[in-house]
Amino acid sequence: MLHLLAFCNSESQRKKVQLYGKLGSVTKVAAELGINQSNVSRTLRMLKKRAANSGIAPEADMLHPTAEGFSVKGTSTLYDEDGNVKIQWVKTQNKGHSPEEIADAFNELLSDFTACPITTPKGTDDDILACYVYGDPHIGLLAHRSETGDDFDLKIATRDLQRGTKALVDRSPPAENALVLQLGDFFHSDNPQNRTVRSGNALDVDGRWFKVLNVGIDLMIELVISALAKHKHVTVKNIIGNHDDMSSQFLSIAMSKYFRDEPRVTVDTSPTKFWYFSFGKNLIGSTHGDTAKPEKLPLIMATDKPHEWAEADFRYWFTGHIHNKQTMEFSGCMWESFRTLAGSDAWHSGAGYRSGKDLSCVLLHKDFGEIGRNTASLKMVRNS
Numbered sequence: 133m134l135h136l137l138a139f140c141n142s143e144s145q146r147k148k149v150q151l152y153g154k155l156g157s158v159t160k161v162a163a164e165l166g167i168n169q170s171n172v173s174r175t176l177r178m179l180k181k182r183a184a185n186s187g188i189a190p191e192a193d194m195l196h197p198t199a200e201g202f203s204v205k206g207t208s209t210l211y212d213e214d215g216n217v218k219i220q221w222v223k224t225q226n227k228g229h230s231p232e233e234i235a236d237a238f239n240e241l242l243s244d245f246t247a248c249p250i251t252t253p254k255g256t257d258d259d260i261l262a263c264y265v266y267g268d269p270h271i272g273l274l275a276h277r278s279e280t281g282d283d284f285d286l287k288i289a290t291r292d293l294q295r296g297t298k299a300l301v302d303r304s305p306p307a308e309n310a311l312v313l314q315l316g317d318f319f320h321s322d323n324p325q326n327r328t329v330r331s332g333n334a335l336d337v338d339g340r341w342f343k344v345l346n347v348g349i350d351l352m353i354e355l356v357i358s359a360l361a362k363h364k365h366v367t368v369k370n371i372i373g374n375h376d377d378m379s380s381q382f383l384s385i386a387m388s389k390y391f392r393d394e395p396r397v398t399v400d401t402s403p404t405k406f407w408y409f410s411f412g413k414n415l416i417g418s419t420h421g422d423t424a425k426p427e428k429l430p431l432i433m434a435t436d437k438p439h440e441w442a443e444a445d446f447r448y449w450f451t452g453h454i455h456n457k458q459t460m461e462f463s464g465c466m467w468e469s470f471r472t473l474a475g476s477d478a479w480h481s482g483a484g485y486r487s488g489k490d491l492s493c494v495l496l497h498k499d500f501g502e503i504g505r506n507t508a509s510l511k512m513v514r515n516s
Contacts, residue, residue, distance in 0.1 A: 138188075208220070258309065261310070294351070300506050312368045314371060323378075371452070373420045451470070493505060
């Protein structure tokens with residue numbers, strides 16, 4: 133059973149395998165860790181599948197690991213008269229993941245979530261909403277300085293967003309309410325093949341899809357916890373982007389499970405492309421920006437939310453997608469696209485796309501609309 137250690141993606145998985153090797157019982161492992169038996173069984177079953185797909189299953193005399201990026205298509209084994217393996221042929225294929233494997237991995241990931249208690253801040257101002265707006269983080273994107281002008285990978289993305297969020301939270305007033313609004317394309321890739329779903333274009337990705345998914349979920353939870361240290365209640369919304377149609381929904385579901393026992397966090401898991409949030413006399417609309425031009429957004433808001441539109445004195449659309457800052461005032465509504473901290477991949481860099489990089493927190497008063505904002509530029513983030 134210890135051969136499964138090589139296929140673990142987390143310390144939790146490794147601990148279950150090690151305890152099973154020591155105790156030899158799912159029941160005993162579950163009792164030792166204080167979790168359900170089904171949790172342990174699910175983890176071991178998933179790891180066995182993962183190992184077998186890579187050619188390792190000692191109970192079936194499969195002992196030949198495949199090359200990186202390949203999985204077992206089939207095996208043929210010739211035994212001698214004593215039942216020992218004489219010759220074994222292994223057929224491999226380009227590695228992929230079935231929907232069942234993806235579901236197993238995701239369910240196993242969720243089963244390990246245990247939220248930590250967070251002290252509620254005192255002396256907060258319920259007249260102000262702090263909107264932490266994340267434009268296109270592209271977690272998993274890989275870029276090399278020699279090709280794109282700057283290095284970018286999982287570690288850099290994580291560090292930049294951690295530092296940028298801390299800078300904004302530290303400078304934010306003690307608003308009672310906060311909105312953590314992620315504008316889409318949180319993940320750079322949406323499948324294990326690391327290709328765009330719509331056109332099949334190859335993407336430059338730092339690591340396997342499951343690894344990127346795991347790192348991204350942990351990071352987003354950490355960002356929300358940072359906001360909770362300053363604000364009494366935090367609403368979280370992950371907008372669906374064109375790079376992460378499915379992964380963005382995985383992210384929202386995972387966060388809702390993690391914070392399910394935390395009354396100070398509300399995670400919106402609706403799969404809508406157009407999302408709205410009201411705060412006093414403010415109405416915020418948000419969408420990724422890939423399906424509707426800016427000039428159409430005011431009428432979409434008025435049609436989708438006629439009552440809220442009538443009650444609001446200040447109406448805003450926040451979008452991402454284009455990675456640069458633009459603003460436009462329409463009749464009764466402001467539109468703004470937000471920048472990203474993410475690096476540029478080889479294709480966009482070669483095509484001449486250039487823009488500034490920063491992270492913003494927009495401050496809204498319940499009666500007076502926007503009263504200010506804090507911005508953390510990439511240069512500030514990397515020098516903090």
